[in-house]
Amino acid sequence: xxxxxxxxxxxxxxxxxxxxxxxxxxxxxxxxxxxxxxxxxxxxxxxxxxxxxxxxxxxxxxxxxxxxxxxxxxxxxxxxxxxxxxxxxxxxxxxxxxxxxxxxxxxxxxxxxxxxxxxxxxxxxxxxxxxxxxxxxxxxxxxxxxxxxxxxxxxxxxxxxxxxxxxxxxxxxxxxxxxxxxxxxxxxxxxxxxxxxxxxxxxxxxxx
Numbered sequence: 001x002x003x004x005x006x007x008x009x010x011x012x013x014x015x016x017x018x019x020x021x022x023x024x025x026x027x028x029x030x031x032x033x034x035x036x037x038x039x040x041x042x043x044x045x046x047x048x049x050x051x052x053x054x055x056x057x058x059x060x061x062x063x064x065x066x067x068x069x070x071x072x073x074x075x076x077x078x079x080x081x082x083x084x085x086x087x088x089x090x091x092x093x094x095x096x097x098x099x100x101x102x103x104x105x106x107x108x109x110x111x112x113x114x115x116x117x118x119x120x121x122x123x124x125x126x127x128x129x130x131x132x133x134x135x136x137x138x139x140x141x142x143x144x145x146x147x148x149x150x151x152x153x154x155x156x157x158x159x160x161x162x163x164x165x166x167x168x169x170x171x172x173x174x175x176x177x178x179x180x181x182x183x184x185x186x187x188x189x190x191x192x193x194x195x196x197x198x199x200x201x202x203x204x205x206x207x208x
Contacts (some may be wrong), residue, residue, distance in 0.1 A: 073097065075195040078135075082123070084145065088136040088195050098134040099195075100127050100181055105161040107199035113184040115198060117156035119191040122148040127158060129180060136195060155186035155198070 079085030090099045099114045116125045124139040124146035139146040164177025
């Protein structure tokens with residue numbers, strides 16, 4: 001399957017620096033926020049000039065695209081959808097895992113994207129970086145669950161094992177990292193399941 005994707009972060013890919021090995025730390029990106037555009041294989045016919053850079057969409061606990069699964073995890077819901085209690089937890093076998101720390105950043109041909117917000121949905125879901133095992137939860141601001149104004153037209157997620165350093169300032173953009181994993185915008189035609197893992201090929205980077 002071919003899909004188009006964007007990785008978002010306030011930093012550009014200037015340098016990648018591994019943090020000390022402690023509880024599977026994320027890879028540190030010493031730069032501010034950007035968006036990285038990528039494509040997977042199903043849409044290649046519409047992108048003939050980049051068809052050879054196709055990546056494979058594969059689910060982690062998702063039902064869609066099961067035949068293309070390359071990295072397999074399971075997901076388990078706790079709490080009630082549409083409430084602050086909702087959590088999408090990740091498991092590998094009988095063990096709980098972190099989608100941020102335990103899913104590899106690199107796939108067989110591209111990068112792994114953890115899908116947080118499916119296309120055509122509007123709840124602002126994200127990996128809970130401050131919680132144990134980092135489940136996906138709906139973001140809360142000023143005591144209220146966050147939603148977009150309307151459904152988004154892309155799949156939104158993040159690049160596992162990455163982190164934007166809030167103490168590093170971009171020398172030209174004069175912005176800092178946001179203390180989160182690097183964001184990904186996947187612009188293919190299909191909606192991907194929340195919690196699925198899609199292998200994507202970067203097409204470009206957009207400063208945010």
